[in-house]
Amino acid sequence: MRFWILLLVSGWALAAQASSNAPLEAVMERLDGDAGQRIAARFEQVGVDFPPQRVQLIALKESRRLELWAYSQQRWWFIHDYAIFAASGEAGPKLREGDKQVPEGFYRIVGLNPNSHFHLSMRLNYPNAFDWVQAGREDRHKPGSNIYIHGSAWSAGCLAIGNHYIEELFYLVARLGVEKAAVLIVPYDFRSRAITATEEPAWLDDLYGYLKLRLAKFPLSEKRLGCGLGCTRIGYGAQLAPN
Numbered sequence: 001m002r003f004w005i006l007l008l009v010s011g012w013a014l015a016a017q018a019s020s021n022a023p024l025e026a027v028m029e030r031l032d033g034d035a036g037q038r039i040a041a042r043f044e045q046v047g048v049d050f051p052p053q054r055v056q057l058i059a060l061k062e063s064r065r066l067e068l069w070a071y072s073q074q075r076w077w078f079i080h081d082y083a084i085f086a087a088s089g090e091a092g093p094k095l096r097e098g099d100k101q102v103p104e105g106f107y108r109i110v111g112l113n114p115n116s117h118f119h120l121s122m123r124l125n126y127p128n129a130f131d132w133v134q135a136g137r138e139d140r141h142k143p144g145s146n147i148y149i150h151g152s153a154w155s156a157g158c159l160a161i162g163n164h165y166i167e168e169l170f171y172l173v174a175r176l177g178v179e180k181a182a183v184l185i186v187p188y189d190f191r192s193r194a195i196t197a198t199e200e201p202a203w204l205d206d207l208y209g210y211l212k213l214r215l216a217k218f219p220l221s222e223k224r225l226g227c228g229l230g231c232t233r234i235g236y237g238a239q240l241a242p243n
Contacts, residue, residue: 027114028174035167036175042080042168048072051172054180057149058218059159061087061102062188066149066161068169069218078222082169085153086160091187093204094126095135097142100156102185105130105207106214107147109181112174119151119163120170124183134203149183159185186211191220 043050052070059066064084070077089101103126111123126147127135135143148158151166161169173181190212198204 021115024112024114024174027120028171031167031171035164035171039168039172042068043070046077046079048077048079051176052077055172055176055182056218057169057181057183058215059084059087059102059149059183059185060189061089061091061104061185066159066165067218068172076218076222078218081223082161082165084159085162086155087158088156092198093201093207094131094144094147094157095138095201096140097144099144101144102157102159103127103131103144103147104185104187104211106211107183107185109149109173109178109183112170112178113148114170116148116150118148118155118158118160118166120166121148121150121158122166122170122173122178122181123148130207134201138201184211184214186215189220190215191218 040050043052048070049072052072054071056069056071056076057066058069061084064087066082066084068079068082070079087102089099092101093105094101094103103124105126105128107124107126107128109122110125113121113123124147126145127143131143135141144157149166149169150158150160151163152160153162154160186208190208195205195208195212198208
């Protein structure tokens with residue numbers, strides 16, 4: 001009798017494991033009827049083709065906002081402003097494993113996890129080449145890894161945007177292709193606030209200057225005034241090269 005009970009329990013465990021390891025295609029099919037329609041509607045309201053040629057996400061750590069911009073018709077368009085529910089740490093770059101800092105820099109999305117413990121997740125290429133160079137110069141052998149934009153409302157070193165929002169962006173990036181999605185993470189909005197000089201690390205001012213130049217390609221003037229966080233804004237199109 002005990003043997004059959006153990007066999008039955010093992011069967012349940014295997015079935016649960018199989019259902020939790022859904023392939024990307026199955027997850028996309030599930031998202032297509034809800035999240036896919038939501039994100040497509042945002043593009044339609046702005047008058048931008050879906051999917052676009054490429055997308056840029058801009059994470060503002062201080063105000064906990066995640067902007068979505070799309071490149072289409074030879075210009076950048078502002079699509080939507082998402083809330084970041086959780087982002088641990090403070091202003092400043094990630095330096096080592098376990099410091100719970102959200103990185104700051106220009107990153108690529110390099111992987112999609114349809115079976116994340118945080119509902120769905122998109123992996124960033126942190127540490128990138130710049131991060132590795134600085135870590136090597138400062139003898140930091142473990143600058144950290146496994147940085148994601150994911151669902152849920154809790155995070156330690158990543159960006160948590162809730163299950164509802166991650167479904168939209170996950171669907172968008174999967175449709176577009178990860179190679180066409182980039183993420184810019186800054187401590188605060190350099191478009192509306194001057195960069196505050198820093199003492200440590202010594203290379204941070206140069207990094208912030210570089211990020212400010214990249215951020216300037218997505219001007220605040222392209223966002224309709226008077227629209228609150230989380231609503232759909234109408235972009236007027238910045239005639240800039242995607243780079």
